[in-house]
Amino acid sequence: MTGREKLQQVLDRAVAEVGVPGIVAEVRDANGSWFGTAGVADIESGARRQQGEYLHTGSSGKAFTAATLLALETEGRLSIEDPVNTWLPGVLDVNGYDGNKITIRHLLSNTSGLFATGLAPELSHRYATRSGFVEHRFDAFTTEDLLRLTVSQPPVGAPGERFEYANGGFYLAGAIIEKVTGNGYAEEVERRVIRPLGLAHTYVRPSGDTGYPDPHPRAYSNLFFKDGADPAAITPENWESMMEDPGLPPLDVTECNTAQGWSAGNVVSTTGDVIRFINALASGSLLPPAQHREMWTTVSIEGGYWMPHARYGLGLFEFDKAGLRGVGGSLWGSWFFAVGTPDGEHTIAIHTNTEWKSWDLMFKIIEAEFGITIGA
Template sequence: MIYTDIQQVLDWAVAEVGVPGIVAEVRDGDRTWFGTAGVADLRTGAPRRPGEHAQIGSGGKAVMAAVLLGLEAEGRLSIDDPVNTYLPGVLDVNGYDGDKITIRHLLSNTGGLFATGLAPELTDRYGTRAAFLEHRFDRFTTEDLFRMTVSQPPVAEPGERFLYANGGFYLAEAMIEKITGTGFAEEAERRVFRPLGMANTYVRPRGETGYRDPHPRAYSRQFFKDGTDMTAVTAENWESLFEEPGLEPLDVTEFDTSWLPGNIVSTTGDMIRLVGALASGTLLPRVQHQKMWTTVSTEGTNWLPHTRYGLGLFEFDKAAADGQALRGVGGSYWGSMFFTVSTADGAHVISVQTNLELRSWEVLSRIFEAGFGASLGA
């Protein structure tokens, strides 16, 4: 099986978009394909290769949702329980109401929380190159993340609309630990990684700033212009404030990512196992699987085009050429972009990783169009 069209997109992403290195792994039934372009290390010229470890970013939200839905299947919670049931008072700040916001709201990004990723606590540390170099090893405690989650007032009533907010998943992780008495890392390993054979996936221990071998170097151009007033950055204008193109990317491989929801490192092969299972329903009981894929619209939110959001995952509103729904997870942050998409039966899965943050939706749309025959242009 040769995916010539996908390989052409990988080559284009390096030559025209400026991605240092990109890989794509495909599972189609019992057949697999792996393609690569560019390099893993700009200094040495080492090529990208199979089995490289990388941060999955917001892909960790899907694992949190799977753990909580598994706990629901055991009768240990309901996803419609209010947050105050498990974390009393944490959300009762700055206009939020922990009796009205539920676990389901957190996992579907419909709790009314503001866009945590644009919080000054993050943008002041990492928004410019100089700030990143000064703060790259700052460590966030759970209390720091809670404070950041409620540091700005609500943007909507609970359940009113979708707005992407990492803060809800900081609370979700804490609830897992409160309910089980063990850490998220242990529950993710026991309930998700081990059952799916994800031997190369792990929750990054607090304080760890590197990666297990093999791994690519990570590079970033995701910086605002020097002198940018971070308080003026919004979900609508952030792209216009980025530094001028043409600057060399900054090596951001060593980076404390304790603020990332889940903080999970994986490989394209393992992510194929995860998303194939979550898309098809082979990991969770039927009732919980249906809840995971009860979706809300993301239209008008400047989020991913052509998507609806479930619990920690998204579904495209356009089907594959064979009529199946396309379901996936994705994450992009400084130095890494990791997207994995599967047909609803879990048989055909494509996983893509770049050692640079998402620079153009067109890279992903071209890959998924080539692989699934679905038109996903912005």
């Protein structure tokens, strides 16, 4: 069996055994490109998934934020060692945080000591259950809302002490971009990342945008807690046990406002564009050597309730032994990841039109494509 036959087999199993409605994989290497699919883009019509679909990339957008800040550093506009208070005085000086001790580097590496923003009761009460999601799916968030959410719970540790995946750190990073430049976050990402790399099908989703350009798949979610679950009791340790019955039919969540992602992950793109993006970040062709080294100076994820067998850089990750570099993210009805070799010569991008199911699926895809067993 060839490598691509193995990969197609994993895609087929994702649909048949894991419960993914539809999945796509795009590969680029020295031999050219390959594109494979399994399942459907639309459960009702049975329409197949296709190349060139517009997709929500979730927390892959964090790497766009980090790259934009590092581009500003190359111009001498800021340093990633700047304390947050240098640019946003007082914003962090509440609830036990200290904006003089938390730096931009801490924000981008998820080592700021900020709590896991996604577990904030304000968000959990809106979106934790199916009924809550249906009621709040079009809610909008301002930058002020997101910054207030960022510090709504006390710290989980001192700056630099540990890894804790916190969208709030990237909200602060987005606000710093706007403060430094005087321009909107989306405008700066367009200017410093999207246009230089020629990402013609990539954009930061505007607040209030609730749809996607064609072609795009429908998005389906089972990412809800059981009815009656108390969002205030949800922790990184117990959340999986509080999820609803996996046998329930998925909810179509295609039309919704994802403004809460903002600078922590609200980029719409295609598998092809993200391959070009991660190749540039992995190989160092977007940023000068100093900023490239900063982006890939990684920290341990151990104990941070995130992906196993990996280390985190600035908005992206690297597998600790496999040597592959990548970006990824998940939200309602979408799971996206792209990983490749550090030279940018062999890369795969994957999307499912439902959220993350298990790390095992990701690792099986990587093993089929690269012949590398993650965690071995």
